[in-house]
Amino acid sequence: MTVDTESPVRPTSTPTEDEPLGATRSERLSALAQQHGALVTLVIAVLAAWLSFDTFMTADNTQNMAVSSAFLAVVALGMTFVIITGGIDLSVGSLFALGGVLAAWGSQYGTAVALLLPLAVCGLIGLVNGLLIARSRLAPFIVTLAALLGARGILLAVTDEGSKTYLVDKDSFFATLGQGKLLGVGAPVWITAGLFVAGAVVLRRSRFGQYVYAVGGNEDAAALMGAPVARTKTAVYTLSGLCAGLAGALNAAWLASGVTILGSGMELEAISAVVIGGTLLSGGFGFLSGSLVGVLLLKVIQNVINQIGSLDSAYQQVVSGGFLAVVVVAQTWLGRRRRVL
Numbered sequence: 001m002t003v004d005t006e007s008p009v010r011p012t013s014t015p016t017e018d019e020p021l022g023a024t025r026s027e028r029l030s031a032l033a034q035q036h037g038a039l040v041t042l043v044i045a046v047l048a049a050w051l052s053f054d055t056f057m058t059a060d061n062t063q064n065m066a067v068s069s070a071f072l073a074v075v076a077l078g079m080t081f082v083i084i085t086g087g088i089d090l091s092v093g094s095l096f097a098l099g100g101v102l103a104a105w106g107s108q109y110g111t112a113v114a115l116l117l118p119l120a121v122c123g124l125i126g127l128v129n130g131l132l133i134a135r136s137r138l139a140p141f142i143v144t145l146a147a148l149l150g151a152r153g154i155l156l157a158v159t160d161e162g163s164k165t166y167l168v169d170k171d172s173f174f175a176t177l178g179q180g181k182l183l184g185v186g187a188p189v190w191i192t193a194g195l196f197v198a199g200a201v202v203l204r205r206s207r208f209g210q211y212v213y214a215v216g217g218n219e220d221a222a223a224l225m226g227a228p229v230a231r232t233k234t235a236v237y238t239l240s241g242l243c244a245g246l247a248g249a250l251n252a253a254w255l256a257s258g259v260t261i262l263g264s265g266m267e268l269e270a271i272s273a274v275v276i277g278g279t280l281l282s283g284g285f286g287f288l289s290g291s292l293v294g295v296l297l298l299k300v301i302q303n304v305i306n307q308i309g310s311l312d313s314a315y316q317q318v319v320s321g322g323f324l325a326v327v328v329v330a331q332t333w334l335g336r337r338r339r340v341l
Contacts, residue, residue: 005070005181008116009340011184012100015089016179017106017317018276019056019245020112024168026114026305029109033280036176036293037278038149038277038278038290038293038297039290039293041297042293042296042297042300043047044296045300045301045304046300047067047115049300049303049304049307052304052307053183053304053307055307055341056303056304056307058242059184060240060330062294063170063184063185063186065299065300066185067162067188067189067190067254068185069295069296069299070186070188070189070191070192070250071096071188071247071248071250071254072073072247072266072270072273072293072295072298072299073192073196073273073292073295073334074191074192074195074243074244074246074247074250075096075197075243075244075247075266075269076274076291076292076294077195077288078092078195078239078242078243078244078285078289079092079240079243079267079270079273079274079291080235080241080274080277080279080288081199081203081212081239082284083216083271083274083275083279083280083281083283084203084213084216084279084283084286085197085212085213085215085216085232085233085236085238085283086215086216086219086282086284086286087133087140087146087233087236087237087283088140088141088186089129089140089203089237089240089267090125090141090144090145090147090148090267091125091127091129091144091145091148091151091244091251091267092149092240092241092243092263092266092267092270093148093244093264093266093267093268093270094147094148094149094150094151094152094155094260095122095124095125095126095147095151095241095244095245095248095263096175096244096245096247096248096263096266097151097155097259097260097261097262097263097264098118098121098122098151098154098155098158098174098245098248098256098257098263098312099110099118099119099121099122099244099245099246099247099249099251099252100118100146100251100259100261100262101155101159101166101248101252101258101260101264101331102117102118102121102158102245102248102249102258103115103117103118103168103174103248103249103252103253103258104151104165104166104167104168104252104258105117105158105166105170105258106118107169107172107175107252107253108169110168110174111172111173111174111177113298114168114174114249114252114253115174115249117187118245118246118248118249119245119246120251121245122151122153122241122242122245122246122248123238123240123241123242123245125147125150125151125241126146126235126237126239126240126241126242126244127237127238127241128267129143129144129147129237129241130233130234130235130237130238130242130269131234132232133232133233133234133237134230134232134237135230135234135240139169143324144237148267153238155260156260158280159199159258159260162260162261165254165257165258165260166257166261167256167257168252168253168256168258169256170256170259174253175253175255175256176184176253177191177250178251178252178253178254178255178256179253179254179256183238186254188250188253188254194287195243195293196288199288200289201290203287203288204287208232208235210227211227212225212229212232213225213230213234213253213285215232215233216217216282216283216284216285217283217284217285248262248263265317269298271276272294272298272321273294273297273298273337274286274290274291274294275294275295276293276294276297276298277290277292277294278290278294279287295341298304302320303320320337
Protein backbone atom coordinates (compact mmCIF):
# COMPACT_ATOMS: atom_id res chain seq x y z
CA MET A 1 0.00 0.00 0.00
CA THR A 2 1.35 3.43 -0.95
CA VAL A 3 1.29 6.02 1.82
CA ASP A 4 0.74 9.71 1.01
CA THR A 5 3.50 11.69 2.69
CA GLU A 6 1.12 14.50 3.58
CA SER A 7 -1.73 12.57 5.17
CA PRO A 8 -1.43 8.83 5.62
CA VAL A 9 -4.81 8.40 7.30
CA ARG A 10 -7.79 10.39 6.08
CA PRO A 11 -11.54 9.99 6.29
CA THR A 12 -12.86 8.52 3.07
CA SER A 13 -15.01 11.61 2.52
CA THR A 14 -12.11 14.03 2.79
CA PRO A 15 -10.57 15.27 -0.48
CA THR A 16 -6.90 14.59 -0.95
CA GLU A 17 -4.37 16.93 -2.47
CA ASP A 18 -3.47 14.41 -5.17
CA GLU A 19 -6.58 12.74 -6.55
CA PRO A 20 -6.44 9.08 -7.60
CA LEU A 21 -5.98 8.43 -11.30
CA GLY A 22 -9.47 6.96 -11.45
CA ALA A 23 -11.17 10.03 -9.98
CA THR A 24 -14.05 11.44 -12.01
CA ARG A 25 -14.08 14.97 -13.40
CA SER A 26 -16.59 16.04 -10.76
CA GLU A 27 -14.39 14.66 -7.98
CA ARG A 28 -11.35 16.51 -9.32
CA LEU A 29 -13.30 19.77 -9.57
CA SER A 30 -14.55 19.36 -6.02
CA ALA A 31 -11.01 18.76 -4.78
CA LEU A 32 -9.70 21.82 -6.65
CA ALA A 33 -12.48 23.98 -5.20
CA GLN A 34 -11.61 22.70 -1.72
CA GLN A 35 -7.91 23.42 -2.09
CA HIS A 36 -7.72 26.55 -4.23
CA GLY A 37 -11.03 28.36 -3.78
CA ALA A 38 -9.53 30.79 -1.25
CA LEU A 39 -6.61 31.59 -3.57
CA VAL A 40 -8.94 32.38 -6.47
CA THR A 41 -11.03 34.59 -4.18
CA LEU A 42 -7.87 36.36 -2.97
CA VAL A 43 -6.74 37.10 -6.54
CA ILE A 44 -10.17 38.46 -7.45
CA ALA A 45 -10.29 40.61 -4.30
CA VAL A 46 -6.81 42.05 -4.94
CA LEU A 47 -7.60 42.86 -8.57
CA ALA A 48 -10.91 44.49 -7.64
CA ALA A 49 -9.26 46.58 -4.91
CA TRP A 50 -6.40 47.55 -7.21
CA LEU A 51 -8.84 48.82 -9.86
CA SER A 52 -11.08 50.56 -7.32
CA PHE A 53 -8.57 52.35 -5.06
CA ASP A 54 -5.50 54.25 -6.21
CA THR A 55 -3.78 53.85 -2.84
CA PHE A 56 -4.30 50.09 -2.50
CA MET A 57 -1.17 48.94 -4.33
CA THR A 58 1.13 51.71 -3.11
CA ALA A 59 4.39 50.65 -1.49
CA ASP A 60 3.38 51.92 1.96
CA ASN A 61 -0.01 50.21 1.93
CA THR A 62 1.26 46.86 0.71
CA GLN A 63 4.14 46.99 3.19
CA ASN A 64 1.77 47.68 6.09
CA MET A 65 -0.57 44.88 4.99
CA ALA A 66 2.31 42.43 4.68
CA VAL A 67 3.76 43.21 8.11
CA SER A 68 0.41 43.24 9.90
CA SER A 69 -0.46 39.93 8.20
CA ALA A 70 2.80 38.37 9.41
CA PHE A 71 1.80 38.31 13.08
CA LEU A 72 -1.60 36.70 12.44
CA ALA A 73 0.04 34.27 10.01
CA VAL A 74 2.46 32.99 12.67
CA VAL A 75 -0.47 32.36 15.01
CA ALA A 76 -2.41 30.68 12.19
CA LEU A 77 0.58 28.42 11.51
CA GLY A 78 0.32 26.84 14.94
CA MET A 79 -3.47 26.79 14.73
CA THR A 80 -3.30 24.82 11.48
CA PHE A 81 -1.46 21.96 13.17
CA VAL A 82 -4.02 21.96 15.99
CA ILE A 83 -7.08 21.96 13.73
CA ILE A 84 -5.68 19.23 11.48
CA THR A 85 -5.62 16.98 14.57
CA GLY A 86 -9.29 17.80 15.13
CA GLY A 87 -8.64 20.21 18.00
CA ILE A 88 -9.06 23.92 18.66
CA ASP A 89 -6.99 26.49 20.58
CA LEU A 90 -8.84 29.50 22.01
CA SER A 91 -5.88 30.69 24.09
CA VAL A 92 -3.71 32.09 21.28
CA GLY A 93 -5.07 35.65 21.46
CA SER A 94 -4.22 35.98 25.15
CA LEU A 95 -0.85 34.28 24.62
CA PHE A 96 -0.13 36.74 21.80
CA ALA A 97 -0.72 39.69 24.13
CA LEU A 98 1.17 38.07 26.99
CA GLY A 99 4.11 37.25 24.71
CA GLY A 100 4.31 40.86 23.59
CA VAL A 101 4.38 42.23 27.13
CA LEU A 102 6.95 39.68 28.29
CA ALA A 103 9.13 40.42 25.26
CA ALA A 104 8.99 44.18 25.87
CA TRP A 105 9.87 43.69 29.54
CA GLY A 106 12.67 41.28 28.72
CA SER A 107 14.14 43.52 26.02
CA GLN A 108 15.89 45.57 28.71
CA TYR A 109 18.07 42.51 29.35
CA GLY A 110 18.87 41.87 25.69
CA THR A 111 17.40 40.30 22.58
CA ALA A 112 17.87 36.73 23.79
CA VAL A 113 15.73 37.33 26.88
CA ALA A 114 13.16 39.27 24.85
CA LEU A 115 12.67 36.26 22.58
CA LEU A 116 13.19 33.33 24.93
CA LEU A 117 11.00 34.56 27.80
CA PRO A 118 7.71 34.72 25.83
CA LEU A 119 8.58 31.46 24.06
CA ALA A 120 9.21 29.72 27.40
CA VAL A 121 6.07 31.03 29.13
CA CYS A 122 3.66 30.69 26.20
CA GLY A 123 5.16 27.35 25.19
CA LEU A 124 4.70 26.08 28.75
CA ILE A 125 1.04 27.12 28.74
CA GLY A 126 0.61 25.35 25.40
CA LEU A 127 2.29 22.26 26.85
CA VAL A 128 -0.11 22.24 29.81
CA ASN A 129 -3.03 22.59 27.38
CA GLY A 130 -1.75 19.64 25.39
CA LEU A 131 -1.19 17.42 28.41
CA LEU A 132 -4.67 18.11 29.79
CA ILE A 133 -6.26 17.43 26.40
CA ALA A 134 -4.17 14.41 25.44
CA ARG A 135 -3.58 12.70 28.78
CA SER A 136 -6.68 13.67 30.76
CA ARG A 137 -8.93 13.59 27.68
CA LEU A 138 -10.52 16.94 28.50
CA ALA A 139 -12.34 18.91 25.81
CA PRO A 140 -9.99 21.28 23.89
CA PHE A 141 -12.62 24.02 23.98
CA ILE A 142 -12.77 24.05 27.78
CA VAL A 143 -9.05 23.63 28.39
CA THR A 144 -7.97 26.38 26.00
CA LEU A 145 -10.76 28.68 27.18
CA ALA A 146 -9.38 28.32 30.70
CA ALA A 147 -5.90 29.06 29.35
CA LEU A 148 -7.27 32.17 27.63
CA LEU A 149 -8.54 33.48 30.96
CA GLY A 150 -5.41 32.40 32.83
CA ALA A 151 -3.05 34.07 30.35
CA ARG A 152 -5.04 37.30 30.56
CA GLY A 153 -4.78 37.12 34.34
CA ILE A 154 -0.98 36.75 34.15
CA LEU A 155 -0.88 39.66 31.72
CA LEU A 156 -2.81 41.91 34.11
CA ALA A 157 -0.60 40.87 37.02
CA VAL A 158 2.59 41.67 35.09
CA THR A 159 1.30 45.08 34.01
CA ASP A 160 -0.40 46.17 37.27
CA GLU A 161 -3.91 45.75 35.86
CA GLY A 162 -2.80 47.16 32.52
CA SER A 163 -1.55 50.47 33.92
CA LYS A 164 2.12 49.79 33.13
CA THR A 165 3.51 49.75 29.59
CA TYR A 166 6.97 48.35 28.85
CA LEU A 167 8.88 50.04 26.04
CA VAL A 168 11.46 48.61 23.66
CA ASP A 169 14.65 50.51 22.87
CA LYS A 170 14.29 51.48 19.21
CA ASP A 171 18.06 51.21 18.73
CA SER A 172 18.21 47.61 19.99
CA PHE A 173 18.64 44.56 17.76
CA PHE A 174 15.33 43.26 19.07
CA ALA A 175 13.55 46.32 17.65
CA THR A 176 15.24 45.62 14.31
CA LEU A 177 13.48 42.26 14.19
CA GLY A 178 10.18 44.10 14.05
CA GLN A 179 11.06 47.34 12.28
CA GLY A 180 14.01 46.40 10.06
CA LYS A 181 13.79 45.72 6.33
CA LEU A 182 15.60 43.45 3.91
CA LEU A 183 15.30 44.18 0.18
CA GLY A 184 12.51 46.61 1.02
CA VAL A 185 10.45 43.97 2.84
CA GLY A 186 9.84 44.07 6.59
CA ALA A 187 11.81 41.65 8.75
CA PRO A 188 8.64 40.06 10.24
CA VAL A 189 7.57 39.07 6.72
CA TRP A 190 10.87 37.26 6.10
CA ILE A 191 10.68 35.53 9.47
CA THR A 192 7.11 34.42 8.79
CA ALA A 193 8.03 33.14 5.33
CA GLY A 194 10.86 31.09 6.82
CA LEU A 195 8.56 29.63 9.47
CA PHE A 196 5.97 28.64 6.88
CA VAL A 197 8.56 26.92 4.70
CA ALA A 198 9.86 25.00 7.70
CA GLY A 199 6.32 24.18 8.85
CA ALA A 200 5.33 22.93 5.40
CA VAL A 201 8.35 20.64 5.27
CA VAL A 202 7.51 19.24 8.71
CA LEU A 203 3.83 18.79 7.88
CA ARG A 204 4.32 17.22 4.46
CA ARG A 205 7.62 15.36 4.70
CA SER A 206 8.23 14.33 8.30
CA ARG A 207 6.98 11.42 10.37
CA PHE A 208 5.50 13.91 12.83
CA GLY A 209 3.47 15.47 10.01
CA GLN A 210 2.12 12.04 9.11
CA TYR A 211 1.10 11.53 12.73
CA VAL A 212 -0.70 14.90 12.76
CA TYR A 213 -2.84 13.92 9.77
CA ALA A 214 -3.38 10.41 11.09
CA VAL A 215 -4.65 11.62 14.47
CA GLY A 216 -7.04 14.06 12.80
CA GLY A 217 -8.24 11.54 10.25
CA ASN A 218 -9.07 8.75 12.67
CA GLU A 219 -7.61 8.79 16.17
CA ASP A 220 -8.46 5.16 16.97
CA ALA A 221 -7.02 3.91 13.69
CA ALA A 222 -3.89 6.01 14.25
CA ALA A 223 -3.41 4.41 17.66
CA LEU A 224 -3.81 0.93 16.18
CA MET A 225 -1.17 1.79 13.57
CA GLY A 226 1.26 2.70 16.34
CA ALA A 227 1.06 6.49 16.07
CA PRO A 228 1.81 8.28 19.38
CA VAL A 229 -1.57 9.98 19.63
CA ALA A 230 -1.13 11.63 23.05
CA ARG A 231 2.38 12.83 22.25
CA THR A 232 1.27 14.26 18.91
CA LYS A 233 -1.62 16.17 20.47
CA THR A 234 0.64 17.52 23.20
CA ALA A 235 3.18 18.62 20.61
CA VAL A 236 0.70 20.55 18.43
CA TYR A 237 -0.69 22.54 21.37
CA THR A 238 2.84 23.30 22.53
CA LEU A 239 3.66 24.46 19.00
CA SER A 240 0.55 26.66 18.98
CA GLY A 241 1.63 28.31 22.24
CA LEU A 242 5.15 28.87 20.90
CA CYS A 243 3.82 30.44 17.70
CA ALA A 244 1.48 32.77 19.62
CA GLY A 245 4.30 33.84 21.94
CA LEU A 246 6.69 34.45 19.05
CA ALA A 247 4.07 36.45 17.14
CA GLY A 248 3.49 38.59 20.22
CA ALA A 249 7.23 39.18 20.63
CA LEU A 250 7.62 40.23 16.99
CA ASN A 251 4.62 42.54 17.31
CA ALA A 252 6.17 44.15 20.41
CA ALA A 253 9.40 44.70 18.45
CA TRP A 254 7.37 46.29 15.64
CA LEU A 255 5.43 48.61 17.97
CA ALA A 256 8.44 49.14 20.29
CA SER A 257 6.18 48.40 23.27
CA GLY A 258 4.12 45.68 24.92
CA VAL A 259 0.49 46.67 24.39
CA THR A 260 -1.86 44.93 26.82
CA ILE A 261 -5.09 45.40 24.85
CA LEU A 262 -3.93 43.49 21.78
CA GLY A 263 -4.94 39.93 20.94
CA SER A 264 -8.61 40.18 21.83
CA GLY A 265 -10.47 38.07 19.28
CA MET A 266 -7.27 37.02 17.54
CA GLU A 267 -8.04 33.36 18.17
CA LEU A 268 -11.20 33.74 16.10
CA GLU A 269 -9.28 35.45 13.30
CA ALA A 270 -6.72 32.66 13.26
CA ILE A 271 -9.39 29.96 13.19
CA SER A 272 -11.23 31.81 10.41
CA ALA A 273 -8.07 32.13 8.33
CA VAL A 274 -7.23 28.44 8.72
CA VAL A 275 -10.73 27.27 7.81
CA ILE A 276 -11.08 29.74 4.93
CA GLY A 277 -7.77 28.37 3.64
CA GLY A 278 -9.30 24.90 3.28
CA THR A 279 -8.42 23.09 6.51
CA LEU A 280 -11.33 21.01 7.77
CA LEU A 281 -12.59 21.73 11.27
CA SER A 282 -13.28 18.02 11.59
CA GLY A 283 -9.56 17.35 11.20
CA GLY A 284 -7.51 15.11 8.94
CA PHE A 285 -7.00 17.54 6.07
CA GLY A 286 -5.32 20.90 5.60
CA PHE A 287 -2.20 22.65 4.40
CA LEU A 288 -0.21 25.68 5.54
CA SER A 289 -0.28 27.46 2.19
CA GLY A 290 -4.06 27.59 2.44
CA SER A 291 -3.87 29.12 5.93
CA LEU A 292 -1.51 31.79 4.62
CA VAL A 293 -3.93 32.58 1.80
CA GLY A 294 -6.74 32.80 4.36
CA VAL A 295 -4.76 35.32 6.42
CA LEU A 296 -4.03 37.46 3.36
CA LEU A 297 -7.66 37.35 2.27
CA LEU A 298 -8.87 38.58 5.66
CA LYS A 299 -6.28 41.38 5.67
CA VAL A 300 -7.20 42.46 2.13
CA ILE A 301 -10.87 42.62 3.12
CA GLN A 302 -10.01 44.69 6.20
CA ASN A 303 -7.86 47.02 4.13
CA VAL A 304 -10.59 47.49 1.52
CA ILE A 305 -13.06 48.43 4.25
CA ASN A 306 -10.54 50.98 5.53
CA GLN A 307 -10.07 52.28 1.99
CA ILE A 308 -13.80 52.83 1.60
CA GLY A 309 -13.72 54.99 4.73
CA SER A 310 -17.47 55.40 5.07
CA LEU A 311 -17.89 51.91 6.54
CA ASP A 312 -17.44 51.29 10.24
CA SER A 313 -14.56 49.00 11.23
CA ALA A 314 -17.11 46.64 12.77
CA TYR A 315 -17.97 45.55 9.24
CA GLN A 316 -14.60 43.79 9.14
CA GLN A 317 -15.93 41.28 11.64
CA VAL A 318 -19.23 40.99 9.77
CA VAL A 319 -17.48 40.23 6.48
CA SER A 320 -15.02 37.82 8.13
CA GLY A 321 -17.88 35.98 9.81
CA GLY A 322 -19.79 35.82 6.55
CA PHE A 323 -16.77 34.41 4.72
CA LEU A 324 -16.30 31.78 7.41
CA ALA A 325 -19.95 30.71 7.26
CA VAL A 326 -19.82 30.42 3.46
CA VAL A 327 -16.62 28.37 3.57
CA VAL A 328 -17.92 25.94 6.20
CA VAL A 329 -21.15 25.43 4.22
CA ALA A 330 -19.12 24.92 1.03
CA GLN A 331 -16.84 22.39 2.74
CA THR A 332 -19.85 20.45 4.03
CA TRP A 333 -21.51 20.48 0.61
CA LEU A 334 -18.34 19.35 -1.16
CA GLY A 335 -17.85 16.54 1.34
CA ARG A 336 -21.40 15.27 0.91
CA ARG A 337 -21.15 15.56 -2.87
CA ARG A 338 -17.97 13.48 -2.92
CA ARG A 339 -19.63 10.80 -0.79
CA VAL A 340 -22.55 10.68 -3.24
CA LEU A 341 -20.14 10.43 -6.17
